[in-house]
Amino acid sequence: MKLTKRINRYILWVLLAVSCFNPQALAEAQSDTFGLQPLKDSRAYEQYVKRGDADLSKLIYLIDRFEEGKFQILYDKLYYNPRIAATFARWFLKRRYKEQKPKEWVMQWCNASIFTGSLVWVKLPDGKFRLSRKVLFDELKALEEMNE
Numbered sequence: 001m002k003l004t005k006r007i008n009r010y011i012l013w014v015l016l017a018v019s020c021f022n023p024q025a026l027a028e029a030q031s032d033t034f035g036l037q038p039l040k041d042s043r044a045y046e047q048y049v050k051r052g053d054a055d056l057s058k059l060i061y062l063i064d065r066f067e068e069g070k071f072q073i074l075y076d077k078l079y080y081n082p083r084i085a086a087t088f089a090r091w092f093l094k095r096r097y098k099e100q101k102p103k104e105w106v107m108q109w110c111n112a113s114i115f116t117g118s119l120v121w122v123k124l125p126d127g128k129f130r131l132s133r134k135v136l137f138d139e140l141k142a143l144e145e146m147n148e
Contacts, residue, residue, distance in 0.1 A: 034135075035070025035125060039142055053147065056093075058102045061143060062136055063089045073132065074121040076113045106136045 039045055044064035051057040067086035072079040096109065111133040112119050120132040 034066065034122075036065065036068065039065075039146055045143075045146070048143070055100070055102055056097060058140065058143065059093055059097070059105055060090075062102070062106075062139060063093070065139060066135075070125050072123040074123055074129070076116055076118060079123065102140055103137065106133055106140075110136055 036042065042065060044061050044067075047064060048057055048061040051060070063086050067082050069082045072081060073085045075085075092109070097105070100108070110120060111131075121129045122132050122135050123129055
């Protein structure tokens with residue numbers, strides 16, 4: 001068991017080292033973690049390129065990107081699959097978007113429950129949890145680096 005942990009830790013360090021030299025490597029590592037296609041090959045990115053680089057387009061990209069993921073969203077002590085969350089997110093975005101920057105929108109609406117204020121978490125396939133805002137900020141960063 002200890003050998004497996006060492007190997008996993010080594011792989012993580014290698015991925016981090018490679019990502020320092022190649023930002024796309026970090027995006028691909030995140031894709032694997034969430035059970036997604038690499039960013040550049042995704043339908044979400046293809047649609048984003050067609051729509052253009054507007055702030056609203058970036059938010060739609062985030063919804064499209066994570067809709068097919070193999071993880072769960074923990075919101076107010078209930079788990080939701082990404083497809084259901086994406087359907088609701090599209091509806092909510094359509095009604096509440098007021099020309100905010102993507103990071104502002106994420107902090108206002110995707111970070112904590114609008115009902116209880118409890119943080120929103122992403123449960124990965126391996127059982128680990130990550131803050132939703134961190135996941136979305138990482139994906140925005142990967143998208144911006146892809147467009148440089």
